[in-house]
Amino acid sequence: MKHNRYFEDKVQSLGFADADGDATVGVIDPGEYSFGTSRQGRMNVVSGVLWYRVPGKPWLSAGAGAGFDVPAGVTFEVKAEVPVAYLCRYR
Amino acid sequence: MKHNRYFEDKVQSLGFADADGDATVGVIDPGEYSFGTSRQGRMNVVSGVLWYRVPGKPWLSAGAGAGFDVPAGVTFEVKAEVPVAYLCRYR
Numbered sequence: 003m004k005h006n007r008y009f010e011d012k013v014q015s016l017g018f019a020d021a022d023g024d025a026t027v028g029v030i031d032p033g034e035y036s037f038g039t040s041r042q043g044r045m046n047v048v049s050g051v052l053w054y055r056v057p058g059k060p061w062l063s064a065g066a067g068a069g070f071d072v073p074a075g076v077t078f079e080v081k082a083e084v085p086v087a088y089l090c091r092y093r
Numbered sequence: 094m095k096h097n098r099y100f101e102d103k104v105q106s107l108g109f110a111d112a113d114g115d116a117t118v119g120v121i122d123p124g125e126y127s128f129g130t131s132r133q134g135r136m137n138v139v140s141g142v143l144w145y146r147v148p149g150k151p152w153l154s155a156g157a158g159a160g161f162d163v164p165a166g167v168t169f170e171v172k173a174e175v176p177v178a179y180l181c182r183y184r
Contacts, residue, residue, distance in 0.1 A: 021175065048180050089140060
């Protein structure tokens, strides 16, 4: 298990791997952040509401139980007004 | 946000607080662990299958989307055969 810290610790995650591949669970503190992706992934919100914008699409939101796909090799933005817990699975 | 490590880093969590109170998201690596609780909480499995035993009950399992309540002031046991991601909410 690997502990990751980003944006002055305002985004942190725990990385693990299981039969479905690599994954992280994490928390996004309130704020707006840009992430660059190296791999394709699926973000699922576990708690809170996450606003997100992937290239070519408008800002959209996902609440607990919802999520969105992120292609490889792009920059995407997220915005949280409350702390958001998420699960990210890589493909 | 607070990063917590237990059992030689085989259980790690990220603590946060929102309108629903205090919560942690974490990962439990394969193994068996005993936790003492100071506060009442609800454990929800986000990924994987978690076996658990709370006082007076047999071993039971919870998969993704399921969970169980843990009273304050008890010791409970969990057992993971694969890495398990969870969300714990305190009351």
